[in-house]
Amino acid sequence: xxxxxxxxxxxxxxxxxxxxxxxxxxxxxxxxxxxxxxxxxxxxxxxxxxxxxxxxxxxxxxxxxxxxxxxxxxxxxxxxxxxxxxxxxxxxxxxxxxxxxxxxxxxxxxxxxxxxxxxxxxxxxxxxxxxxxxxxxxxxxxxxxxxxxxxxxxxxxxxxxxxxxxxxxxxxxxxxxxxxxxxxxxxxxxxxxxxxxxxxxxxxxxxxxxxxxxxxxxxxxxxxxxxxxxxxxxxxxxxxxxxxxxxxxxxxxxxxxxxxxxxxxxxxxxxxxxxxxxxxxxxxxxxxxxxxxxxxxxxxxxxxxxxxxxxxxxxxxxxxxxxxxxxxxxxxxxxxxxxxxxxxxxxxxxxxxxxxxxxxxxxxxxxxxxxxxxxxxxxxxxxxxxxxxxxxxxxxxxxxxxxxxxxxxxxxxxxxxxxxxxxxxxxxxxxxxxxxxxxx
Numbered sequence: 070x071x072x073x074x075x076x077x078x079x080x081x082x083x084x085x086x087x088x089x090x091x092x093x094x095x096x097x098x099x100x101x102x103x104x105x106x107x108x109x110x111x112x113x114x115x116x117x118x119x120x121x122x123x124x125x126x127x128x129x130x131x132x133x134x135x136x137x138x139x140x141x142x143x144x145x146x147x148x149x150x151x152x153x154x155x156x157x158x159x160x161x162x163x164x165x166x167x168x169x170x171x172x173x174x175x176x177x178x179x180x181x182x183x184x185x186x187x188x189x190x191x192x193x194x195x196x197x198x199x200x201x202x203x204x205x206x207x208x209x210x211x212x213x214x215x216x217x218x219x220x221x222x223x224x225x226x227x228x229x230x231x232x233x234x235x236x237x238x239x240x241x242x243x244x245x246x247x248x249x250x251x252x253x254x255x256x257x258x259x260x261x262x263x264x265x266x267x268x269x270x271x272x273x274x275x276x277x278x279x280x281x282x283x284x285x286x287x288x289x290x291x292x293x294x295x296x297x298x299x300x301x302x303x304x305x306x307x308x309x310x311x312x313x314x315x316x317x318x319x320x321x322x323x324x325x326x327x328x329x330x331x332x333x334x335x336x337x338x339x340x341x342x343x344x345x346x347x348x349x350x351x352x353x354x355x356x357x358x359x360x361x362x363x364x365x366x367x368x369x370x371x372x373x374x375x376x377x378x379x380x381x382x383x384x385x386x387x388x389x390x391x392x393x394x395x396x397x398x399x400x401x402x403x404x405x406x407x408x409x410x411x412x413x414x415x416x417x418x419x420x421x422x423x424x425x426x427x428x429x430x431x432x433x434x435x436x437x438x439x440x441x442x443x444x445x446x447x448x449x450x451x452x453x454x455x456x457x458x459x460x461x462x463x464x465x466x467x468x469x470x471x472x473x474x475x476x477x478x479x480x481x482x483x484x485x486x487x488x489x490x491x492x493x494x495x496x497x498x499x500x501x502x503x504x505x506x507x508x509x
Contacts, residue, residue: 079505081106081114086123086144086504090169094127094143115142122148123503144169149499150206152197152251153492155258156216158182158234161193162488165204168503170496173204180236189236190243197244209251210503212244213495215258215487217286219303227255228303252498259306260297261490262448262482263290268493270481271446279442281308281433284449284484285335285401289436309334313431332428338403338451341428345421347406400484404450411458422455426462433463433477434470444476453483 072080081104088103089095095103101111118124119142127143146167155162160179166172178196180189201209216237219228227238244253263280266272272280272292280290289306291298298305309330310320320328331337407425410418433445445467446452447460456479464477482489 078114078117081110082118083504085111085114085118086500089124089142089144090500094141096130096139096141100142118142146171149210149503150201150204150208151492151495151499152201152209152212153488153495154193154197154212154214155488155491156193156214156237156240158217161196161240163196163200164488164492165197165200165206165209166492166496168210168496168499170492172492173206174200176200176203180234182234184236186234186236186239189234190239193236193240194243194247198247209248211495211499212248212251212253213261213491213493213498214241214244214253214255215261215491216255217258220255220257220260220299222299222301222303225254252502254494254498256491256494257288257290257299257303257306258487258490259288259290259448260299261494262486263292263446263490264297264493265482265486265490266446266448266480267292269489270486271478272444275444277442278444278446279436279440280446280448280480281429281436281452282449283333283338283429283447283451285403287330287333287432287449291440291442293440293442308432308436311432311435313435315428315431329432333425333432333451335401335403335451337428338425339406341424342403342406342410342421345417345424347410347417347421401450404454407451407459408454411454411456422459422462425455426459426466429459429463430466430470433475434467437467437471437473437475441473443474444478446478446480448480448483448486450484453480455479 084104085100088100092099092103097108097111097115100106100115101108104111106114115124122145124142125145126140128141129139130141146169149168150173151166151168151170153164153166159182160177163176163178164172165174176196176199178192180192184192197212216227218233218237220226221228227241241253241255244251259280259282262282263272263278266280267275267278272278275292276295277293279292282288282290287309289308291305309325309328311329312319312327313329313332316327316331318327320326320330325331407422410421429447436442436445445463447455447463452459460477460479464475467475467477480486
């Protein structure tokens with residue numbers, strides 16, 4: 070059955086907008102070539118999108134050319150403003166961007182473990198409001214949040230999880246109250262990291278892969294046939310609870326101690342390095358299960374000082390802006406140890422890296438045996454610190470342990486992946502609404 074004229078127009082408009090998003094400003098002639106639509110159809114959609122305030126003339130193609138055919142059309146970037154939050158046990162990182170994802174402002178707010186729920190929520194919301202003001206946004210259209218813990222697949226709400234601060238669950242409601250009209254969504258941080266790796270990082274050429282997050286805690290995200298898989302209860306990737314050899318006990322329903330977390334969590338990595346006599350800088354004590362065993366893409370504690378606001382001079386590369394915000398947070402000691410071992414490459418360093426690869430491969434082999442993903446990305450700060458060296462060592466072990474061919478890659482984004490994933494998610498939701506057909 071052929072599409073109705075209104076449906077055809079909506080599809081054509083959406084196709085043109087997606088091309089302008091991906092390619093940047095284009096002339097009407099370029100839109101005609103890329104879409105395969107007729108010249109009159111392209112002229113009509115350009116008029117519609119311009120009248121709707123979604124696109125505008127941003128320049129001309131070629132210094133010597135003039136006239137309608139030379140006009141370059143681009144998406145109106147300030148048609149909507151977005152925010153991305155990376156919510157952690159000890160603070161929050163914030164980015165504010167335009168509709169194209171260009172970062173306008175960023176901030177980080179440390180929140181101490183002894184801070185009450187009310188004051189903690191106020192600090193987090195205040196950081197968002199300051200970033201919005203600094204970015205010159207009148208209001209936010211969409212807010213994407215990455216947080217540790219389970220997301221209820223039926224409601225999209227962050228579930229109450231032992232070991233996680235109570236203010237995490239209260240933050241969403243507070244943002245909806247303080248940011249009227251904003252669409253607020255929350256997603257598990259490891260899942261967001263996987264989406265970012267799929268779009269911009271190490272898995273850009275893969276429709277099926279598993280992200281193994283190695284940070285303060287451990288977690289996994291599963292992408293099959295291009296789609297993120299969450300599971301019946303939203304708990305796909307709770308690999309920290311995976312029973313593994315080499316631990317003194319078994320994990321329980323409320324504590325991943327004795328599971329894969331006990332082999333590869335940050336505290337375990339630092340302890341392993343000490344066993345091999347590797348030097349370590351001054352560190353804070355890391356609990357065995359910082360997030361109560363939930364998949365943790367916790368990416369470092371924020372300094373116990375006042376909120377840090379980092380201005381951006383004009384539109385910035387989003388990944389660079391994320392790195393700027395990350396500068397306000399400490400890197401996990403485990404990542405520093407692994408990076409040092411890779412750089413020094415002494416005999417002791419190599420023995421440590423081989424032992425760490427043995428541990429990582431135990432969990433990775435279980436995932437490979439069940440899912441056959443063909444690719445495992447080592448994410449988080451520890452995965453990024455180990456780089457191609459650690460990925461290569463884990464890959465060697467998987468080839469010996471499993472008959473299923475599996476490529477192991479180092480993260481292309483590291484600790485920035487959660488914030489990038491939150492921003493991508495917010496941008497897509499905003500564009501889905503703004504670029505969709507008008508409601509009848």
